[in-house]
Amino acid sequence: MNRLFNLDSPVMVFLSRVADLVIVNVLWLICCLPVVTIGASTTAMYRVTLDLADDRGSSTVRGFFSAFRANFKKATLLELILLVPCALVVGDLWILVQGLLPSSLLTSVACLLPAIIMIFVMSYVYPLTAQFENTLGGTLRNAALMSLAHLPVTVVVSALNLLPVIVFFASQELFWKTAIVWPLIGASAIAYANTLLLRRVFMKYFPTEDADENSGG
Numbered sequence: 001m002n003r004l005f006n007l008d009s010p011v012m013v014f015l016s017r018v019a020d021l022v023i024v025n026v027l028w029l030i031c032c033l034p035v036v037t038i039g040a041s042t043t044a045m046y047r048v049t050l051d052l053a054d055d056r057g058s059s060t061v062r063g064f065f066s067a068f069r070a071n072f073k074k075a076t077l078l079e080l081i082l083l084v085p086c087a088l089v090v091g092d093l094w095i096l097v098q099g100l101l102p103s104s105l106l107t108s109v110a111c112l113l114p115a116i117i118m119i120f121v122m123s124y125v126y127p128l129t130a131q132f133e134n135t136l137g138g139t140l141r142n143a144a145l146m147s148l149a150h151l152p153v154t155v156v157v158s159a160l161n162l163l164p165v166i167v168f169f170a171s172q173e174l175f176w177k178t179a180i181v182w183p184l185i186g187a188s189a190i191a192y193a194n195t196l197l198l199r200r201v202f203m204k205y206f207p208t209e210d211a212d213e214n215s216g217g
Contacts, residue, residue, distance in 0.1 A: 017052065018185070020060045024048050025188035027064050037072075039079030039126065044068035045188060046130035049195040067130065075129055077136055082122065089115045120147035123157045127198050132205075150201045157194045 024045055031041035047067035048060055095101055096111040124143035128134070134142065147154045159166070164182055168175045 020048075020052055021188040021192055022185050023060050024064060024191075025183070025185050027061065028187055029183060031068060036076060036079070039075035040068050040072040042126040042191075043071040043075040043129045045191050046127045046195065047071070049188065049192045050127075050130055050199065052192065053195045053199055071129055074136065074139075075126065078125055078129065078139065081136065081140070082118075082125070085114070085118055086122075089118050117144075119158045119162070120144075120154050123147065123154060123161055123194070124198070127194065127202075131202050146201060153197050153201055157197055160190050160193055163190060 028041050028045045031044070032038045044064045044067040048063050051063055052060075092111040093115055096108065101107050101111075121140070121143045124147050125139060128139050128143055128146075132139075132142075164175070164186060167178070
């Protein structure tokens, strides 16, 4: 029994990780409320989940707000830049759903392809901002290139990001039964799962010595 409650036991490590993710999720939600800070808040969340995945950092709260402040300007500018193509994509999808264009395969592809590309790129933008120092253009370019170069990972990460939407449309009953999960730990748990996938991708782009350090070598 004493071993079970040892701080290094698998059970306590798991519970500690869950507690960290709950804290991060609450901080993320609060810091997203002004809306314009969604980018900075998401970047901070990914910085914390990257540290958790690498067993780095001591204070989840301090780490979150440190990353929030450090990346606020860049992440906010990225959010504002991405608003334009996002608005266009949403407009295209609305037109498609409303049936305002002739129904055809070509029309569907023309409306859905930009949406898919945006989802792919946005799945990388904020994790990249949290992990690497780069210009706005460099971050967007790398997000686009990495999303295509690592397509299987991109598809899984994108699906995880859309998980609440997928669950809602697949089964509203299940969505509402699990409603407490989404504001409590949903976003941070998805970010942590994404981090476990994306850190393997990111390590390919570290200099050799940095990759060895990040892999524990």
